[in-house]
Amino acid sequence: MTERKPPGVDFESWVDKQIRDAEARGEFDRLPGAGKPLPSDVDATYDELWWVKRKMAREGFSxxxxxxxxxxxxxxxxxxxxxxxxxxxxxxxVEEINVKIRDVMFKPPPGPPLGLKPYDVEEVVRQWRAARQ
Known part of the structure; x- marks a missing residue:
């Protein structure tokens, strides 16, 4: 849908026409969850940002x-x-995660304190070796 809205056409009717055309072409037929109600958390209280949180989780954002x-x-x-x-x-x-831990240790954290110190690489390697034997 890269077309521009023609001048003089009401925006809402132009969008509605785009949706109707896409529906006629079958572009909405195989969407995940098509024909099913939106999932609801019956026990949860209403959260107006539920869809934002679900989208962030789907996209891997924390x-x-x-x-x-x-x-x-x-x-x-x-x-x-x-x-x-x-x-x-x-x-x-272990070295990659230690770099990240040291960065947070030496900069003021934006949230709660980290409460971690870098891992002892040799100790982790010893544990890895022990688990392999």
Missing amino acids: VLPPTLALRKEAEDALEAAANAPSERVVRRI
Whole structure:
């Protein structure tokens, strides 16, 4: 839909025509959830930003403060290191997360305190080796 609205045509009727034309072409037929009601959280209280939060989750955006997101990323990094195929990969994973942790340690955090210090690479590698034996 890259056409421009013709001059003199009411914007609403032009948009309605674009939607009707797309519907006639079948462009809405195979959308996820077509013909089904929107999912609702029966037990949850109404949140007017529910669709924004759902879109952010679908797109992989975090709604957590940066330090809490980094805590989660650090936990995931340790898990990834434990499942890594080689010692070289373990070292790379731990060193990358340590860089991020040090950055937050030496800059004032925008949210709650991080509460982490960099991981001991050698200790993580020792644990990785022990789990492999």
